[in-house]
């Protein structure tokens with residue numbers, strides 16, 4: 425994970441750093457898990473929130489998924505649209521907007537990798553409501569949250585959470601995979617402490633489909 429200065433992450437540098445690294449391990453783990461579910465919403469349709477330059481969107485397209493790729497940074501979307509593996513792809517829709525403003529329906533997977541900590545509290549609350557509604561309707565939700573011992577935790581503009589806060593957030597959902605990762609690592613030769621939660625969730629077994637009215 426690239427270490428960025430407080431307040432103004434340099435997404436351009438992040439995109440340069442990540443672009444040749446292939447899909448994230450979090451996406452690959454999510455797709456392995458979904459492979460075991462014979463009742464996935466069809467056609468396979470993913471919403472990649474905070475898609476960045478699109479490494480995970482491209483992997484989903486390669487596997488035949490339809491993808492709505494959303495990022496508030498126009499440069500990320502431009503890079504995705506210009507990439508040979510995704511340019512003019514008929515299964516791809518892109519939007520430059522906040523993840524909190526994105527709308528979708530009948531998604532198989534809502535995917536939010538390393539974006540949620542960058543949302544304001546208001547954006548996060550609005551998005552979480554939409555995600556909860558989607559999950560109620562049968563979508564899977566896979567996301568990364570930063571932990572309170574992450575190096576970014578000292579930056580008030582980046583929201584890092586304790587394990588208890590993460591559990592509380594997911595109380596309306598059934599957590600089907602939960603991975604707390606904490607390690608000292610290097611980012612471009614700079615020591616970096618990474619603390620993240622990778623969570624895959626779906627609706628609670630006790631919840632009937634469409635039990636919750638669409639909230640937003």
Ligand SMILES: C[S@@+](CC[C@H](N)C(=O)[O-])C[C@H]1O[C@@H](n2cnc3c(N)ncnc32)[C@H](O)[C@@H]1O
Pocket residue numbers: 435438442448473474475476477478479480494495496497500521522523524536537538539542543544547
């Ligand atoms: C660390 S990058 C992760 C990109 C991509 N998910 C990946 O794993 O390669 C975070 C991304 O979140 C985007 N982002 C930050 N705040 C956002 C928001 N409110 N809505 C949508 N995207 C946002 C940034 O523009 C950036 O592309």
